[in-house]
Each structure stands twice: as C-alpha cells, then as structure tokens.
Amino acid sequence: MGAPRLRTIVGPASILSLALIGRRRATLRRMRPNWEPPFAPTFSQPLTARVLGSGPPVVLLHGLGASGRYWGAAYDRLGDDHLLVVPDLLGFGASPRPDHGYGPDEHAAAVCGCLDAAGVTEPAVLVAHSAGTIVALRIASTRPDRVRAVISIGPPLYPNSEEAVRRVAGLGMMARLFANNGRVAERVCRWVCQHRDLAARLAVLATPDLPPEIAADGVQHSWHSYSETLMNLVFAGDLSEWFDDIAQPVVFVAGDHDGVCDREWLRMLADGHDNVRLETWPGDHQLPLTNPDAIIELVRRSL
Secondary structure (H helix, E strand, O other), rough: OOOHHHHHHHHHHHHHHHHHHHHHHHHHHHHHOOOOOOOOOEEOOOEEEEEEOOOEEEEEEOOOOOOHHHHOOOHHHHHHHEEEEEOOOOOOOOOOOOOOOOOHHHHHHHHHHHHHHOOOOOEEEEEEEEEEHHHHHHHHHOOOOHHEEEEOEEEOOOOHHHHHHHHHHHHOHHHHHHHHHHHHHHHHHHHHHHHHHHHHHHHHHHOOOOOOOHHOOOOEEHHHHHHHHHHHOOOOOHHHHHHHOOOOOOOEEEOOOOOOOHHHHHHHHHOOOOOEEEEEEEEOHHHHHHHHHHHHHHHHOOO
C-alpha cells in the first residue's frame, strides 16, 4: 500500500503543481520592493525607536504586525534636514508588551512619551501607515500641540465595525483569523509567541513578496498587543467625530488597488472637512514600501 500511495503523491500532477508554486514564489521574490534595512534603534524607553538628524520633526508610525523597520533606509534621508523619529509602536517590534492597554489613547500616550524622550519640542508631521494612522489621528485629536500635519497612508477607517471586519482580510493572515474565529487566532498567536524564531522563518516563506526582515517582524508582538490593537483601533467603527477636533492638515493616501481602504468613506470624510484631502495613487496597501520617494516628497511639501 505504501508504494502506490507514494507514486500518487509525487505523480505528474503533483510535480506540476509544485513547479508552478515554485515559479510563483520566484516571481513574487523578484517583485519585492527595493528595500534596505534602516539604522539600528538608538534608545528603548518608553518605546524602542531610531532617531536621526535635526530640524523640523517628522515621525513615522508603522501598521499592525510590523515595526519601525518597515520604514527602511530610504526614509533615513529625512534625517538630512529633519529630526526623524521612528518608533516601534507599543506592543510591537522591540517595544514593551504590557499585558493590556492597547487602545488609541494608550498608543497615543506611548508615542507622545517617545517624542518627549527624543527631545521633540515642536509640532511634528506624523506619517503613518495602516493601523498606525489611527494612532496618528488620535494624537492629532487629543494633543494638537504635538502635530503639524498628518499623512495617513492606507488608513483602515470605516463607517462601522461590520465594514471593518469585511475588509480586514487585507491586513494579513492573523487579521483574517481574528475576524473569522478569534479562538483559532489566539491559539495561533500564542504558538507564535512560544516559537518566535521558527514562526519568523515561516512568515518569510509565506510572504515572498515582502523583504524577509519585514516579514519576520510580523511575529514580533503578543496576543494581547495584536488582538487589542486590532479590536480597539481597526474594528472600532466610525471614528469620524475625531475629525471635529483636528484642525491640522490631514492627507489620506490610498492605493487604487488597496482592498483595505474604503475610498468612498475616505472621500466622504475629506468632503466634510476643509482640512482633509484624499489622494489616490497607483498601488496596493504597501505604498510606503513601493513609493518611498513620493512619500518623502509629500512630507517635505507638508513642511
């Protein structure tokens, strides 16, 4: 019985399937963005962050399941004429992972504490990606003294929680698991925490279209930091009332193939507030990886 089964497993159809999978993976690897790792972090309290340069401050905030390393070496050029601060958000990357406390106010307070530690005294341009944009908007709505402008790239803003759950698949496997079955997601996440090195290697294999370092950073969190951030930020539903307290310029940047963004809702928010505008760029949810030059130019125009 063993030999015939082995022949079935490695038959022509299976060999063809493996060849096609291998070819697809090779194609995705060739499509990886031209990314290089940034400089190492320079301090670790209250958040791990890298700090470069001097001048008008610019802060880069990453999204869910990422770290400050997402903003690669291309963004270090901002340190040539700005004070650049790039933290790992609370509970992610190398930053502390408390057992609880990952709502928008806790994330905003952690970032503001990081700016204090970095010596930032002027209002900063906050450049944020994905779930990090909600942190940036919360800082703008509650601490306007800290913010000069917000550049919100791929913002997961929705009119209600149901729409958030529908679109969350674009945020990755863990987000899909969480939306469909929280218990399975928790078991997977806890296994990742117990086998982080192996999980990082698997993440690299599972996402050949991403730079390996960024894929590996996708496991640098805890169940509490991931689930509470997803629930309290992305699944929170309508946050439009925050914009009543934001006077600074806000720019939404959405890729025309970004399934995470609800561009219709973003357009409604922009149309309802004179200080908010929406730009649609060619691309998907990874615009910071694929368009660093355009984003840096947008930052400099904001200053």
